[in-house]
Amino acid sequence: MSNAGESALHYPLGSTLPEPGRTIEVAPGVRWLRMGLPFALDHINLWLLRDRIDGREGWSIVDCGIANEATRGHWEEVFENELQGLPVLRVICTHMHPDHIGLAHWLCEKWNCRLWISATDWNAARVASTTTTGFGGEAAAAFFAMHGLADPEALDKVRARSNYYASMVPQVPRAYRRLMDGQTVAFGGRAWRCIAGYGHAPEHIALFCADLNVLISGDMVLPRISTNVSVIDIEPEADPLPLYLASIAAMRTLPADCLVLPSHGKPFTGLHTRIGQLTEHHDERFADVLAACAQQPCHAADLLPVLFKRTLDLHQTTFAMGESVAHLHALAGQGRLRPQRAADGVLRFSTVA
């Protein structure tokens, strides 16, 4: 959902964007590049960190883009034009979503280097790339149907999409190095601290460098859209919204004036303002959901027009359904809503008097 309070944030680079295959330095030794995505969300930001390992000079890559010809082509241009003749020394993935890890296998093979990622996300990516669970298929269709998605065409499309993750992440490196919360990684002699975050991905890792006052926020804090926080079929009783809100609240301990490098949108300052906006955004959505459920018991699909005031394509509908369930579960977790499964097998939620 786009951010009405965006003007309260500051974009130090204005409207400047890196050209495809090119980078822009956003802090000493930190370079920004963008890759296209075939979704409504049409780009992802990736980062190069000037690095040195065991006396060897080079670069570390943070996040990869999805596996397709165009992205590989842009990477080749970056290698040609932007690395100053130096190699890539490691590949960092903030989390396991396809736009972040899709080309990790290709990058690690090409440069004979290691993938660094949280253990939870490495495992989740390995599973998702080799099975048909999680992002489509029969189980996902049944989960959406239980939450009220009735359109047979939409359900058929979800069923047919069992290869969805693997189509964007055909492989995940078979070996990796584990990133954990609180761990410090030195990139080019500068210390960056890993900050684990929950609710968006299994164990998302953001990176903060106190020296540079720079936060690579990944998908946890975005300037323009709210982070997707969804319940999906492989963990159908999950309650990810409190996890997400606690994770971003914890980022208030970082300096208010740090430069935030998000995975989507532009580098910005105003971290605390944005955390406040996101918290408020979800509070408003909670109020909307409670008001709707006070009228009559609602399932997750009933709430789509309440939560999303725009037309959704299938890709957006599945994300929106996951988010709708997440709001319902959070309120049920607080004892404010009660789930009830009717004779039609659909789960509806009503307010607790």
Ligand SMILES: [Zn+2]
């Ligand atoms: Zn993500």
